[in-house]
Amino acid sequence: xxFEEFNEGQKFQLDPIQVTKEDIFTYAHEYDPQPIHIDEQFxxxxxxxxxxxxxxxxxxxxxxxxxxxxxxxxQIVGGVGMDNLLWKRPVYPNDVLSTxxxxxxxxxxxxxxxxxxxxxxxxxxxxEKIVTTFAPKVFIKMKDGxxxx
Amino acid sequence: xxFEEFNEGQKFQLDPIQVTKEDIFTYAHEYDPQPIHIDEQFxxxxxxxxxxxxxxxxxxxxxxxxxxxxxxxxQIVGGVGMDNLLWKRPVYPNDVLSTxxxxxxxxxxxxxxxxxxxxxxxxxxxxEKIVTTFAPKVFIKMKDGxxxx
Numbered sequence: 001x002x003f004e005e006f007n008e009g010q011k012f013q014l015d016p017i018q019v020t021k022e023d024i025f026t027y028a029h030e031y032d033p034q035p036i037h038i039d040e041q042f043x044x045x046x047x048x049x050x051x052x053x054x055x056x057x058x059x060x061x062x063x064x065x066x067x068x069x070x071x072x073x074x075q076i077v078g079g080v081g082m083d084n085l086l087w088k089r090p091v092y093p094n095d096v097l098s099t100x101x102x103x104x105x106x107x108x109x110x111x112x113x114x115x116x117x118x119x120x121x122x123x124x125x126x127x128e129k130i131v132t133t134f135a136p137k138v139f140i141k142m143k144d145g146x147x148x149x
Numbered sequence: 150x151x152f153e154e155f156n157e158g159q160k161f162q163l164d165p166i167q168v169t170k171e172d173i174f175t176y177a178h179e180y181d182p183q184p185i186h187i188d189e190q191f192x193x194x195x196x197x198x199x200x201x202x203x204x205x206x207x208x209x210x211x212x213x214x215x216x217x218x219x220x221x222x223x224q225i226v227g228g229v230g231m232d233n234l235l236w237k238r239p240v241y242p243n244d245v246l247s248t249x250x251x252x253x254x255x256x257x258x259x260x261x262x263x264x265x266x267x268x269x270x271x272x273x274x275x276x277e278k279i280v281t282t283f284a285p286k287v288f289i290k291m292k293d294g295x296x297x298x
Binding site: 030031032033034035036042046047048055056059060061063064067068072074076077078079080081082083084085086087090 | 179180181182183185195196197208210212213216221223225226227228230231232235236239
């Protein structure tokens with residue numbers, strides 16, 4: 001989608017994602033080898049009572065699906081950053097994560113033929129409890145800008 | 150380290166990380182399959198002039214090394230969230246990334262036998278230009294709390 005095709009309040013629903021214990025171990029060994037993600041005995045004795053997924057894994061899995069859906073497609077110029085990343089509740093093995101993506105704000109930069117949009121990702125588990133939120137800001141090409149080139 | 154062993158202003162220096170084009174492709178295919186990270190022709194014609202690394206990859210690689218250094222060790226209770234994630238400049242293949250981690254603030258919760266610390270990660274490239282920053286907040290066990298258990 002071009003910048004003009006995103007609108008404040010617009011929502012997108014992603015497909016459910018299930019995270020297995022194997023997925024959790026694999027990701028954590030590479031990117032977040034904290035004992036709570038890879039050491040079963042440590043995790044069982046922790047306040048979480050068992051292995052939980054890396055918070056970065058939750059974000060990465062959801063982001064990956066969002067990109068694969070190609071709403072940004074070839075129109076994304078680049079990411080600026082992210083605010084309000086919150087890991088509100090743990091993600092346990094076999095949890096099923098559902099994500100809503102909402103367009104929060106948009107700002108046009110016509111002289112640059114692009115605009116900045118801010119999205120909020122809200123990820124809930126199978127009990128409809130929020131586990132994670134994050135709000136990336138990205139530059140998206142303008143349709144008009146593209147035509148002029 | 151226990152909560153008491155982290156102090157405001159304390160700094161940690163991580164080891165340089167080099168990111169190859171192969172690393173960029175591998176990560177992006179799994180977690181961030183945007184054309185700018187995986188499609189060489191698209192990337193060459195973009196404002197970046199070539200393939201750049203996923204911003205999430207930069208964060209994940211640095212975070213992974215931070216965890217492996219075991220400053221948190223078994224004392225980390227869990228991550229709360231992250232603010233001020235900024236992708237200020239692109240990371241190109243073979244860039245060498247150096248990271249400084251600084252303790253920004255700490256707040257004790259003695260009744261819970263833990264405390265909240267906020268860190269700022271500042272990642273610079275071989276030209277000493279900042280490419281990425283992020284500021285995670287994590288709960289860390291208190292030494293005193295641990296003794297009482």
